[in-house]
Amino acid sequence: MRPLLDHLRRFADRTAVLTDTTTLSYRELADRVTWCARDLGTRRTLVLLEARNDIEALTHYLAALAAGHVVLPVPEGADTDALIATYRPGIIVDRHGMRGGDDAPPVLHDDLALLMSTSGSTGSPKLVRLSHTNLAANARAIAGYLDIRDTDRAATTLPMSYCYGLSVIHSHLLVGAALILTDRSVAEPAFWELFDHHRGTTFAGVPYTFELLDRVGFAEMRLPHLRYVTQAGGRMPPERVRQFAALGERRGWALFVMYGATEATARMAYLPPEFARTHPGAIGRPIPGGSFTLEPLKGWPDDTGELVYRGPNVMMGYAERAGDLALGATVDALRTGDVGRRCAPDLYEVIGRTSRFVKMFGLRIDLQRLETSLADDGMPALCTDTGDGLAVVAAGAHDPDDVRRRVARASGLPVAAVRAAAVPALPLLPSGKPDYPRVRTLVADGPPAQESAELIDLFADVLHLDPAHISTDATFVDLGGNSLSYVTMSVRLERALGHLPADWPRLPIRELERRPGPRPRWWRSWGTTLETSVALRALAIVLVVCSHAELFEMWGGAHILLGIAGYNFARFCLTPLSRPERFRHLRTTIAWIALPAVAWVAFALVVTDDYHLSNLLLANKFLGPHDSMTAGRLWFVEVLVWTLIGLTLLFWLPVADRLERRAPFAVAAAFLAVGMALRYDVPGLGLGHDAWFTMLAFWFFAIGWAAGKATTALQRAIVTVVLIVGVHGYFGNSLREALVTTGLVLLIWLPTVRCPAVVALAAGAIAEASLYTYLTHFQVYPLFGSHRLYGVVASVVIGIALTAVVTQVRARMRDRRLTARDPARAPALR
Template structure:
């Protein structure tokens, strides 16, 4: 058994890699030597070792050394308040930052049962001194079961995403060391680029997550990441929404990795059940089947239908029992089966499904929260309160609170949750059922109503106004992209959303509106956040207009705009939506550009001699005339429209769509490579000096596309290097090349800037109007003769006014549109009237 002869077990794997950190790689032989040394340092007399944990090498060596020396480990989060645990259990040794503190304790050492190996908090935090007692046999049995159903081999490498003080986090380490696999130790969050850089660099094959982890992954665009070595992903720590389970299972199937939904508890060492990945899509609500060596049975509960009752678990991983005082540490195993507290039933196919809870424990943010304990803590602070959970938050109904009492802080402290996970609802009196018991359902409904009243309505109105759709068509489960937002409407949306929320959350355009509601933050007095792409878009169009009017000579703005167009193409068109929806969004984007351009050219043909008939088709660079000084003015629009049209055809194909989803950066890089090949005339087809040369500027678009799909530092460095190689000598004008390189480098490396609010609004207005400024400035600034500054200002103003008038016209037409009976029925039911916009189906 691994935990009986731990040092020997580690040593037998020799030079195989055991641990990888940012600083070093450690073999199993080296780890065995260090573990043996730490065991010797802790001494031969069995001790209770309180270990402050981080996901680092000193913590791991101390933990394993304590187990190897047959000591009892009590892991706690580093930096936390563990006074209650210290005062209750009187540990012999406290280890912090790898330093052993075994000084005089002035109190008797606790007596330890021979089988006892590990003590873990029942809540996943140090907020309660109630601990779970686990034996070496428990640890070994659960590690073997997990390694078996995950099929862990010596070639696997698991990245640590959970703390070692948490049963889920430590079980990942146990199961991998059992099979001679490696562990990539890191304390980085999954939202950090450096985490994924390390993940790829070290060839990690798996990671684990609680429900909150997968919420964060949605925000950073995990589905678009290229993780070639990823073999499987595991989830536990609370119920994951079935839709998200299905989505992750499908993503894994497309990307070549497996998604394991797991069910467990600290009292079962870690795991009790798992859902085979091949069943996740069709049965996302199920907890699956018992782990190898375990079994379930269901005890009937009064009032429940036949076959549904409280779920009990048996297996070698069931804890020895609880500990409430240090005297309990001497007790042997007193638990044969685990009462989970969950209401479940076994389906005909053998899968188990949990349908509710029988007690007052809930899991939030991966922590098991005792709601009764939180209520008692609030009562002790003079607050009459009840607690429940909803929407992944701890909901507190508070009545008669003392004026100076911060209920949010008190509830966060009592539960171990962050303040952001607590929602306080002030009530005149505690809602109660007719029998006098607290009405928790009513509290959840009040919390939901408060959220809706305070946040949802104004954001729904904001989305509807910017996207020119009815408020009834805005599904709170949909994102900006889902609702048809594109690169032309996102400027107005980003500026107005920043004012509404106080900041722009990462990847806001793909967050559901319901998540944006919870992202409100007080705006800082010294400024607001402005996306770099918006700032560059505003600056570039002003440079274009000013250079054409000869107010200054700063060429290159249009090429920066082309890069920004590619950047927004990657963000707003290549999203996880279905293929048909992607193509529809692309066609809509092309229409937003081509239709205004064609209308303006038609107008200009009547009142000026600036254009040729070929400009109506946006095809001057294809069919000429190429000897006109004005017909080629719209080259930027032509390049953009035809590049988007070609990419729409690519995305419409099954193979093109599938390739882009699987290798998002790779496909963008291939497009960029094609651009570079044509830019350097690798194929010797001589397009460089012909009229086609302008169309070859699509490689700037490709730079922006690749930048939007760059998820690591190395990828961004690669895109920057290609930009540098491509730009040198491209124009034969060093100043112009430096300007374009600087602008696009900012786009690659700097997602947002902090600037005064007035600048944010001004830049937003100009950026939003960039298309109309580009189309009309040729005809506006000449009207002012030598008053060049006035002419450029007028061109910008005309573009802004036209943008405003077009938006007002569209809004007026939308309001004049008759409402169909079907639409009214959808509104009455609370459904979207345009389900195709969100990529979801709704029953009628």
């Protein structure tokens, strides 16, 4: 135990770990590891650890190593039955805590430290055996060629159960650098807020990570502390290597492309940044302490050969049964299976494969074993790679989508990465060997995946877009989704997926497919998931109508709606998209609020005496008249529209846009401070209670905005305190203040609620229609005189009906556009 603990304590008060809510020094981390190691005990055993990127999992991992145990990290939520049955761990640590395992754990070799999955296995519990020497040698080599410094702070963008992710932890703890522990994706704004807040200097990615970076506007982000970015986990297209290398040169950070395998404790080669633009297809040079040889291959040119790697980081060997854990080193060189050649002095590139292993999404997949597994399961098939996924052809009357799902389960790949076709007989060459080029051809022109097609159709239907123009890389926000359409989308998406990921508006369609599927039956029996903002929106508009119709008085709904509007502004308008895209989304959002409002006012001016010409400009609060009984009815819409217009003009300025991207919560908090200054009349305007219904009520919008950008418990607590202080005494009515406070506190702290499906559907319909209900109810409920309940019900029903009509009109307009563009599609659209 002593060497690892001494190493941690050597860095004393240097920062070791940073999370959303916690900062640990190396001394504090060492203390936690010490306590945890005592709980694990001194009897050497195998520890199966559910590895998450959090302090608890990191502490257990280090404690197990410090106490001399052997660790087997597994992904969060993984099915570990086969591993437990095969290797009989003595201790199991998962989300439920630590518990004892097998009373007779296997015998462990003295040098054995870590067991890692051979990624992409097809159900086989085959593991890689790594020694303490392997771990130390690879960590030293990585720290050396990356020049990792004790001032570096690395974000954990990859899981700890993956050798690449674990190597980031080893190499940074080796030199006294810090880890920013997070499970968030680089597609989430909250990741970048955390990264910037903790002055992150580096992060790691697989090829798909860089696709996400392209989509979230990484090129425009201001990350002043970023020093370098690493890429491994599969071949990245040379053009993308050039792209990010050039971006790094412009922005002052370096791109390291790397090559490795679990069997080499992660890394075998790296491409120095200076070669990334001139040799983007190369794997680079061997890491310090390692070397390559090219072993001749029959049928390949003389200057090529199988890449064979030697170095102190080469594994001890494989394990396929518990008895193998007692073995010493059984290999001294790693045959990679890659065909390589020198492309420059001391640089290597991979030009092919000697076997049927492929690597994608950070997984190494044995295609031969995959085919065998499928055949054993009654599905004869041929599998080959397409560069960014798998092509699979199955023989027999199989449903291609069933083929995709079974291949995904067997390989560990997401369903979206598999394309499949079913044929009467497997394609063969004249020699009788499998015709893999034909496999690619058979699936290349096939229809899109059923799950993808269904989700694309769903997005197209809700957002009134052409399905043909929707990519599986697109997100709800990318496609122009906003607060007016997300209610319908959230309800329908929850029904389609059986669950509703909290971050669904910013997840690409293909990523939605990868998220865990429907919850277990016991969970579904509790109802369905409903976003709290949707529930509050439905409740608030009902309270507004009831209070105005004098069915009962419970005021405050409009102010809750204003807070929700600010919350949605933060989520759907201030996104990681480019500045022009942000502007387009804001412009669309304003139009879909202002245009219906102006149209209804115009109608009301003709048939009633309720409004004045100033209402057509949504400017009654500016232009008057102020003494009319009806002129101020639309105050909520006026405040919202002019607030959005002002913020749109502000964030069109490049400097404001950059500042908001760099410090989103700080900017929101600054506007909240301005709103509070207006709330307490610091300028001395002396409007009194009139301020409830004017632009001075902006601070409710700012509360929602800050809540939408809050990513830590401390930030949410700050917003909550400001809310409670600001609402206290604001209305002079305790019930109203309690209602508004409760509603907005729920918005801050409770993202979703569970409720019966019928309640969720009703709430979704009412919330979606909240704008049209608000606009029209003033003219509807008076028609029912003293029958107030009928007036309330009619107001809500008419709001829902108008929303449905507008939705249908938008759908027909879309269909006409598509028909005009392609007349052949008219029958399908009808």
